Structure formats: C-alpha cells, structure tokens
Amino acid sequence: MHEMVKGGNVGLAALSEDAGAVVVSLAWSSAGGDGDADVSVLLLDADGKVRGDGDFYFYNNPAAPDGSVQLLGKTPTESGSEDRISLDLTAVPPEVSRIVLAASRYAGARFGDLDDLCLTLADRVGDALLRFAIEDAGAISAVIFGELYRRDGGWKFRAVGQGYDSGLAGLATDFGIDVDDEDETVDGEEPAAALEAAPDAPEAALGAAAEPPKTLTPPAAQPTAPAKRRPRTARKKVTLPAVTRKSLAENDSWRMARLFPVGTLKSDHERETRATSVLLSVMAQVPEFGRRLTAGFGAPAGRMETYTEVALPHGGESPKRPDGLIRVERAGKLWTALVETKTNGNPLKAAQVQDYVDIAGRRAYEAVITLSNDVALDGSPLVDVKMDGRRKHKVALWHLSWAEVTHQAQMLIRHEGVGNAAHAWLLQELLYYLQHENSGCHGFQNMGPAWVPVRRGIDEETLCEGDPRAVDVVANWERLIRQVCLRLGGELGQKVLPVQRVKRGTDPAERRAALADRLCREGRLQAELRIEDSPGVLGLTADLRTSKLRTSLEIPAPAAGSPLTWAKRLVRQLPEAPADLHVETLVDGRGGGPRGTLERLRPEPADLLPKDGATITGFRLSLFKGMGSTRGTAETGFIRSVDEAVDRFHDTVVTALRRARP
Known part of the structure; x- marks a missing residue:
C-alpha cells in the first residue's frame, strides 16, 4: 500500500490495473467513544467550481443519479468507524476534472478531538492502494482529505489535508455552492x-x-418539477406521519395477498x-x-x-x-x-x-x-x-x-x-x-455452541482465562451488537454504531482474547452504542453471573443552574419512563452518589443531591432486565432479550431525553 504525505500525488494506474471503480474510506477513532464526522464529495469543473448544486454529495444528498458517486455510510471497524464512498470513475461526466473528498463535524465539534484520522483508497476487489494520515488536524470543523483529478487520460490522487473553521457550509461555499443552513423538516407525506x-x-x-x-407515465408526460431548493447542510428532520386506514377485511382472520408468499x-x-x-x-x-x-x-x-x-x-x-x-x-x-x-x-x-x-x-x-x-x-x-x-x-x-x-x-x-x-x-x-x-x-x-458451556463455567466458577470458547462467545457478542446497530439504525433512519475505545491498528485477535479473559474474570459482556443525536453513549452489559441485562446512559450535568434544578428537570423530562428506571448521581466524574428508582424520585427529586455537597458531574440512567437462558432467538433466547432491552431503553428513555433537548 502506498503511503501518502501531505501535498503528494500518485497516479491510480500505477497502483492498480483496475481502478475504474474505487472505494474511499475516511476513518477516525475517539477516546471518548462519541466522536463522529460525516463525509462529503464535490465534483468540480476546470475552473475549480461545481457545475451546480447537484454536484455536492453529503448526508442530505447521498447518491448521484448516474451512479458515479454514492455515499455508502458508516461501518464499524476494529478501532472505531469509517465512512465510505463508492466512486465509479468511468461514469464521472467528462466535464468534471476534480473530485474533492472531505469530511465535517457539527455542533461545535472539532477534528482535533479525534484520533487516527486517515483516508484509504481501495480498488474493486477491496485491496488498499493508498493511505493518507492527517496528524495535525487542530481546531477545525471541516477538512479536505484529498482529491482525485484527471491527468493525461487517467486519474491521480493528491493528499490535501486542508482544514476549514467554517464547517461544511464554508467548505461548500468556497466551491460555488449556495447553501441554506436553516433546519429542514420533512413532513413525511x-x-x-x-x-x-x-x-x-x-x-x-x-x-x-x-x-x-x-x-408508469413516461417522464416526458410528467408535470414540470418545482425549482430545486438550495442544499441545506443542516440535517433533515424526518417526521413520519401516523397514517391509519381502515381495513376492508370482514374479520381479522383474512390475510392480505403478498407478492412473495412465505408461509x-x-x-x-x-x-x-x-x-x-x-x-x-x-x-x-x-x-x-x-x-x-x-x-x-x-x-x-x-x-x-x-x-x-x-x-x-x-x-x-x-x-x-x-x-x-x-x-x-x-x-x-x-x-x-x-x-x-x-x-x-x-x-x-x-x-x-x-x-x-x-x-x-x-x-x-x-x-x-x-x-x-x-x-x-x-x-x-x-x-x-x-x-x-x-x-x-x-x-x-x-x-x-x-x-x-x-x-x-x-x-x-x-x-x-x-x-x-x-x-x-x-x-x-x-x-x-x-x-x-x-x-x-x-x-x-x-450465540454458538460455546455459549452454554461458557455460561455454565461462569456460574460454577470453573472457566479459566485463555479458554478458546470464551473467545468464540466474545466474537458472537460483537456480531450481535453490530446486528442490533443495523436493526435500530434502519428503524430510526439514523446512524447507530458500536463504540470501540482502542487505538487504530490494534490486532483484532489480541483484542478479543483480552476481552475473553475479562469475561472469564468478571462474568460480564459489555458494549456501547453511539446513536446519532442522542445525549450520550448507550451502554449495554450482560452479566452472566446474575442473568441480568443492564442498559444505561450517562448524561453530563448542565452548564448553568443549580443542582436541585438539574434534578427536577431530569425527572420532569421522563414522564413516561418506566417506574423501575434507576437514576444515579455521578460525583466528580464517577459513581458513588445518591441513587434510586424513578418511582421514588418523582415526588422527591432532591434525593439525588449528595448530602456532603460534592460536585455533581452528571447522572446515569439504567434499566435492568432478565437475560434469556437459551442461545438463540426463541421467546426465552438471549438474542431476543438483548433486542428487547435495547428497544425498551431507547423508546422510553433516550427518545424522551432527545425530545426534551433544546
């Protein structure tokens, strides 16, 4: 793989015989687990400007009609996540001379807070052709990682590494995009x-x-489309309507005809x-x-x-x-x-x-x-x-x-x-x-054949570190968490990714072996999920000794107001949360503060305040649920219990907190 330095360039033909279709990955990691960024692509003409707003591809416009550009979305990696872009260079219009590859952060976040920033370009079989790492991002909210440009009938890549303080809107404006930063609400009709x-x-x-x-009407017969609005770098807010229609069936036993019979x-x-x-x-x-x-x-x-x-x-x-x-x-x-x-x-x-x-x-x-x-x-x-x-x-x-x-x-x-x-x-x-x-x-x-003997070994305290069966359980736990992210993300229409708090380049086998040894010692499987627009990282713990699942969320204390106001506001923001929701006060960045169920705290929010006046840094919200005993997806299965625990916590707690945010 060709290692690039800032300002360097290389021809794709020199790296691969088949670079007509490439996948660009922009990757990063975050020590806190909650760092995120979004990719964008701009197609430029010979003057260095877009031909129109349609040449700007980002989260509100993810794909080109001709298939030349498609944002593939984020995918988890062993040490964080990466945002991928598919480029069909053979389909790029001839008047496009440059393709700019960028990423941006939002809500005041800066790239200097992320680790291991790098771009990787791979050919059609997935072999990495080049890599460009950015070491000194600093206090910028948008960055151009690199660009592809035409030269002598082929394509070359240039490592750029240029930052912008003005974010995605400022980057887009520089290349001729007239953006509208107002929030956009789609009413879902x-x-x-x-x-x-x-x-x-x-x-x-x-x-x-x-x-x-x-x-089925030919395009020429369709009415003229209204003028296209300016691109909005603010995220779309999609609200799906509650459409209810009365069924024409005479009774509930009638089954609707389906195109693909499955029963x-x-x-x-x-x-x-x-x-x-x-x-x-x-x-x-x-x-x-x-x-x-x-x-x-x-x-x-x-x-x-x-x-x-x-x-x-x-x-x-x-x-x-x-x-x-x-x-x-x-x-x-x-x-x-x-x-x-x-x-x-x-x-x-x-x-x-x-x-x-x-x-x-x-x-x-x-x-x-x-x-x-x-x-x-x-x-x-x-x-x-x-x-x-x-x-x-x-x-x-x-x-x-x-x-x-x-x-x-x-x-x-x-x-x-x-x-x-x-x-x-x-x-x-x-x-x-x-x-x-x-x-x-x-x-x-x-969860695989190792699930039952590992649970039995933990219960009987006979499971020893280095047991390969524990490694199998850890790997299947990772698979389950990735699937939970896919399911929840598809239902919400938002990015949901597992959090990895390790440095890029960590060997996957060594990492899983270390987690397996921890499972043998503590009897717990742990994971964290980052949900877009959520107030924090959702934690999930499966305690195999107590057969309990714990879903939790830590939220920081507000910057203004008194501790009593914080406690009252928090309880008020959870009117429909389960009565058995556990609320714990975090003192000096750790646990150890007062705690109680929401049922007990509703009439007395002041019970969350430390008696000794210690500094409150945040609150931890937790729900507990019994863990399925079997390894599959049956009613008593572990996998189903994990799905139900995550759904219940998200629907009753995370959604309420998100709704209450200004």
Missing part, C-alpha cells in the same frame, strides 16, 4: 414515509398523491432458493436498491440483470450451481458476481465457496458474494478461502448478512425514499418477506 406507518397495506399507504398508474416454506432448500430469487429480482427491478448493495463491492453503475441456479463447468467434475449470479453492464463492459446464499442460520461451507472462487477466476468474473445470517468481523473470516495468486485476474470475496440487506431496504423506503411508488411497494414486499418468521432471513440468531 411521500409514499415512502406512509409505507412505514401502514406496512400491511402498501396499496393504501401509497396514497392518492402517488397512485401506481401515475408512476408455506418448509425446508432449508426452499428457503434458500426462494430468498435468493426474491432478493435478486428486487435488486434488478429497483435500481437504487441494487446499486446500494453492490456499489461497495466495486460494481459499476449500469444495467443490472440477475439469475438463479446457473450451471457452470468446473474442470472435469459435474457443473457447479451457485445460488445466484449478478451481472452489471456499463459502456459495453460486464461486471459479474456469483452469489452463495444460506438461510435459517446454516453456515457457509468453505469448500463450496472455494469452488465458486476458482470458477470466477477462470471465467474472469469479478467477485463472489456470500449471503447468510452471520455477520462478518474484521480479522475473523466466515470461511477460509485461498486465492490463486498466479492468476492475473483477481477475484474479490465479499460477504453480506441478511441484517444488512434489511437495513438498506428500510433506509430507502422509510427514510431516504425512492423515486417510484411501484419500487417503494416492491421494497415493502421484500421487507415483509425478510422479516417474516418463516423466511429464515432474520440475521444473526445463534
């Missing part, structure tokens, strides 16, 4: 928003303003073939969705066709039949990926995936995509596959979990929207299928 409120009645929820017949599936083979066909068909028919799932895998923006049960020769053996095949065509060139699917918690088979990688290499296909309930972790591959380095053509091996597929569908139809009502209905039918109890597509759903 569009079909995508209505679909969430009435998921069982898509044809009614689309509403009279977006009837399917109108969506009669009986075998794992049926589930796999049906799930593969349903997903691939929707990907081909809804361009925004198909592009969303494949852009990060190096696929170009183009016409997509999908196939199932394709027979492919494999040496002298009988033909192999991967579950699916994706083909994307752009400018006469084809990008092809084989798909291997597993449902209902069935594991991927290394030999099977190896066969498909070998076939892809011989046929010059670009990728193999595995799709299962499992969640991939850095440093812990799901299957052990060997790549033949003698072949000139490289094959990329990528993994998707069903939870990620569901998350992307939710984000599109419930929060970001699609441009066609029929496409929104298709995505809603896909969501119904994926979330049906009989589909087998519920994501990670089993």
Whole structure:
C-alpha cells in the first residue's frame, strides 16, 4: 500500500490495473467513544467550481443519479468507524476534472478531538492502494482529505489535508455552492414515509398523491418539477406521519395477498432458493436498491440483470450451481458476481465457496458474494478461502448478512425514499418477506455452541482465562451488537454504531482474547452504542453471573443552574419512563452518589443531591432486565432479550431525553 504525505500525488494506474471503480474510506477513532464526522464529495469543473448544486454529495444528498458517486455510510471497524464512498470513475461526466473528498463535524465539534484520522483508497476487489494520515488536524470543523483529478487520460490522487473553521457550509461555499443552513423538516407525506406507518397495506399507504398508474407515465408526460431548493447542510428532520386506514377485511382472520408468499416454506432448500430469487429480482427491478448493495463491492453503475441456479463447468467434475449470479453492464463492459446464499442460520461451507472462487477466476468474473445470517468481523473470516495468486485476474470475496440487506431496504423506503411508488411497494414486499418468521432471513440468531458451556463455567466458577470458547462467545457478542446497530439504525433512519475505545491498528485477535479473559474474570459482556443525536453513549452489559441485562446512559450535568434544578428537570423530562428506571448521581466524574428508582424520585427529586455537597458531574440512567437462558432467538433466547432491552431503553428513555433537548 502506498503511503501518502501531505501535498503528494500518485497516479491510480500505477497502483492498480483496475481502478475504474474505487472505494474511499475516511476513518477516525475517539477516546471518548462519541466522536463522529460525516463525509462529503464535490465534483468540480476546470475552473475549480461545481457545475451546480447537484454536484455536492453529503448526508442530505447521498447518491448521484448516474451512479458515479454514492455515499455508502458508516461501518464499524476494529478501532472505531469509517465512512465510505463508492466512486465509479468511468461514469464521472467528462466535464468534471476534480473530485474533492472531505469530511465535517457539527455542533461545535472539532477534528482535533479525534484520533487516527486517515483516508484509504481501495480498488474493486477491496485491496488498499493508498493511505493518507492527517496528524495535525487542530481546531477545525471541516477538512479536505484529498482529491482525485484527471491527468493525461487517467486519474491521480493528491493528499490535501486542508482544514476549514467554517464547517461544511464554508467548505461548500468556497466551491460555488449556495447553501441554506436553516433546519429542514420533512413532513413525511411521500409514499415512502406512509409505507412505514401502514406496512400491511402498501396499496393504501401509497396514497392518492402517488397512485401506481401515475408512476408508469413516461417522464416526458410528467408535470414540470418545482425549482430545486438550495442544499441545506443542516440535517433533515424526518417526521413520519401516523397514517391509519381502515381495513376492508370482514374479520381479522383474512390475510392480505403478498407478492412473495412465505408461509408455506418448509425446508432449508426452499428457503434458500426462494430468498435468493426474491432478493435478486428486487435488486434488478429497483435500481437504487441494487446499486446500494453492490456499489461497495466495486460494481459499476449500469444495467443490472440477475439469475438463479446457473450451471457452470468446473474442470472435469459435474457443473457447479451457485445460488445466484449478478451481472452489471456499463459502456459495453460486464461486471459479474456469483452469489452463495444460506438461510435459517446454516453456515457457509468453505469448500463450496472455494469452488465458486476458482470458477470466477477462470471465467474472469469479478467477485463472489456470500449471503447468510452471520455477520462478518474484521480479522475473523466466515470461511477460509485461498486465492490463486498466479492468476492475473483477481477475484474479490465479499460477504453480506441478511441484517444488512434489511437495513438498506428500510433506509430507502422509510427514510431516504425512492423515486417510484411501484419500487417503494416492491421494497415493502421484500421487507415483509425478510422479516417474516418463516423466511429464515432474520440475521444473526445463534450465540454458538460455546455459549452454554461458557455460561455454565461462569456460574460454577470453573472457566479459566485463555479458554478458546470464551473467545468464540466474545466474537458472537460483537456480531450481535453490530446486528442490533443495523436493526435500530434502519428503524430510526439514523446512524447507530458500536463504540470501540482502542487505538487504530490494534490486532483484532489480541483484542478479543483480552476481552475473553475479562469475561472469564468478571462474568460480564459489555458494549456501547453511539446513536446519532442522542445525549450520550448507550451502554449495554450482560452479566452472566446474575442473568441480568443492564442498559444505561450517562448524561453530563448542565452548564448553568443549580443542582436541585438539574434534578427536577431530569425527572420532569421522563414522564413516561418506566417506574423501575434507576437514576444515579455521578460525583466528580464517577459513581458513588445518591441513587434510586424513578418511582421514588418523582415526588422527591432532591434525593439525588449528595448530602456532603460534592460536585455533581452528571447522572446515569439504567434499566435492568432478565437475560434469556437459551442461545438463540426463541421467546426465552438471549438474542431476543438483548433486542428487547435495547428497544425498551431507547423508546422510553433516550427518545424522551432527545425530545426534551433544546
């Protein structure tokens, strides 16, 4: 990998033979766990200005219609998080000469508060080509990491590292964007928003303003669109309406007809073939969705066709039949990926995936995509596959979990929207299928064979440090937390990421081994979740000795007012919170202060004040719940109990505090 220094430049052709599609990752870490930033991209002409406001891509405008730019969103890493951008350089309009890659912070935050700022650029198979680290960010709220520019018929990268005190708005203005920083509220009267409120009645929820017949009218016959408003760097506030429509059914036993029937599936083979066909068909028919799932895998923006049960020769053996095949065509060139699917918690088979990688290499296909309930972790591959380095053509091996597929569908139809009502209905039918109890597509759903013996060993105090079974439990706990983040983020339409408080470059295996030893000593699994616009980091602790789950949130003391005013205001902000919510006063940055349940504190908020007049630095809010005993997703399962604990705390505590914030 080529290490860049500030001001340096390098041609992409010198780093890779296939750099027509690249993924740029902007990464950082935060010692406090709550640091965050957002990426943005600007397309500039020869004069160094945008051609129009549409050349500005950020959180309120995440994708280019031609597929040349797509913000892929944040993904957790072993030491923090990274925001990724997919760039199809072959689709960039010829009049664009430069692509600026930037990031910004908000609410007064500065990049100097973050650690390990760096940009990484990878080719279509995921191999990192270059890296640029910024060591001296300082008190800036926006920074240009680098830029791609045309030179002699190719693309080069320049490491910039330029900061802005004026934030994203100031950066955009410098390149010719006229921004409007007022808050924007979307009242949710569009079909995508209505679909969430009435998921069982898509044809009614689309509403009279977006009837399917109108969506079939050719674009030329559509009425002239109103003038586009200026880009707003303030975040969109999406409020989904509570749409209620009376059912036309005579009684509750009537079931609505579904495009993808799921109730009669009986075998794992049926589930796999049906799930593969349903997903691939929707990907081909809804361009925004198909592009969303494949852009990060190096696929170009183009016409997509999908196939199932394709027979492919494999040496002298009988033909192999991967579950699916994706083909994307752009400018006469084809990008092809084989798909291997597993449902209902069935594991991927290394030999099977190896066969498909070998076939892809011989046929010059670009990728193999595995799709299962499992969640991939850095440093812990799901299957052990060997790549033949003698072949000139490289094959990329990528993994998707069903939870990620569901998350992307939710984000599109419930929060970001699609441009066609029929496409929104298709995505809603896909969501119904994926979330049906009989589909087998519920994501990670089993804590593994080590779960029961580890819990027994902790209960009997016979589990010793260095036990590999504890490492397996820690890895599966990480998978569960990542899935919780995907599910909650899809429902809220907000970024939800696990927090990692370690330095970048920490070895994943060593980190998990240390956490496993801690589990053996203390009997607890711990995690933290950062939810966008929340007043703090949500903590989650699974105490295997007491079989209790604890969800908690620490909020700092206000800058103004008296301690008694703080206590009264806090209790007043939680009118609908559970009576068993525990409130603890933090004294001098730690615990040890007065505590009690909300039921007891409501009539006497002054009980939260330390008797000795010690300095109050904040409050910790906690809910406790019994922990499921089995390892799966049954009513008594551990995974379900974690989901329920997080949902209850967020809905009754975090939402109330967020609503009460000025």
